[in-house]
Amino acid sequence: MGKPSYEELEREVNELRQWKLENLPLTEQVAKLKERLDLSLSAGNVAWWEWDYASGGVDFNAQKAAMLGYDPAEFPEPDYTTFTDLLHPDDYERTMQAMRDYLAGRTKLYEVEYRIRHKDGRFVWFYDRGAITERDADGNPLKLKGIVLDYSARKEAELALKESETRLRESNAMKDKFFSIVAHDLRAPFQSLINLANVLDTRGKDLPAEQKERFVKEILATSHAAFGLLENLLQWANAQTGRMEFDPEELSFAELARESHKPLRRLADEKEVEFVVEAPEDLVVTADRNMLTAILRNLLSNAYKFTEKGEVRVSASLEEGVATIRVKDTGVGMSPQMQKNLFRFDTTRSTRGTRDEKGAGIGLTLCKDFVERHGGEIDAASMPGEGSEFFVTLPQDGAE
Secondary structure (H helix, E strand, O other), X not given: OOOOOHHHHHHHHHHHHOOOHHHOOHHHHHHHHHHHHHOOHHHOOEEEEEEEOOOOEEEEOHHHHHHOOOOHHHOOOXXXXXXXXXXXXXXXXXXXXXXXXXXXXXOOOEEEEEEEEOOOOOEXXXXXXXXXXXXXXXXXXXXXXXXXXXXXXXXXXXXHHHHHXXXXXXXXXXXXXXXXXXXXXXXXXXXXXXXXXXXHHHHHHHOOHHHHHHHHHHHHHHHHHHHHHHHHHHHHHHHHOOOOOOOEEEEEHHHHHHHHHHHHHHHHHHOOOEEEEEOOOOOEEEEXXXXXXXXXXXXXXXXHHOOOOOEEEEXXXXXXXXXXXXXXXXXXXXXXXXXXXXXXXXXXXXXXXXOOOOOOOXXXXXXXXXXXXXXXXXXXXXXXXXXXXXEEEEEOOOOO
């Protein structure tokens, strides 16, 4: 009897996965499988095990140790903890529960998949399956036998496929959002500009000076809002298509914060909001200038949107190789539900500001993208009526 091919062995294992309890005796099935497995070590991904339930001792063929990079001699007198101690922490309790459920009769077979630590430190995926093969006179388990299959390649392919599907869904959501913004959020301000300009063109001579001034301010505010949105869209599109280079450099934070605020000074004056930079003049952060400017501009714009007659404060500190930037306002604050979806492109919905300002909900998503390109994180803390504070951490060793 020659050694079966890898495909034949895998087919046999797949057949084993279809076993029903009523199709046993499992003892004969396991004995037959052990015989074939011991002849099939060259396949390299299947092994058998036996567990003496009373003593806790474990027997296994050499291939199980080899699948984890060990020599069997490295496990003198092994018991069940020899292998359970190697389980991935996130999979340990689930794996133990699978065995408890089986021993308690809640499942027909012990069957579970988990990650287990290889000798070289990495984790590999195992599919494990077994059953009680001997009981005492009272029906208590004496021995369990089963098989274990290293199916890391298949599992990794499965996870990669799921990740690809997730990225595809996110991409479609982004595309839908993009077209929605172009169709509505950009069209609306330009329509407003056209209408206001048309009134000034056709009736400008007859309008009172105060009304003209109001119209001009509306045109200016609408133009700034539309330009800000267009700039975000272009930056987002460049980032998504890989056309935005990541070029970190040493930057004076206080200077960059003041530069990022310049386009918002008129808005700050109109809403009677004081702008404060709280950072040493000599504080230097390493970041991509364009990306950090966009991050600050969007966070500041968001703060002003929800603040009236208050304060917007920007601060920065550097500790243990990480720059921490905070943008805090004294505005209307946010509910927990709003905070939950702040940085999600697919669920973000713009909330109107204190003067009914409307955005497209893309600014914070762009901030998150740029922060993550630096290898950093962004988060927020807020309570309704108590203002909001955004936190950005940027590792100073570069990222991407």
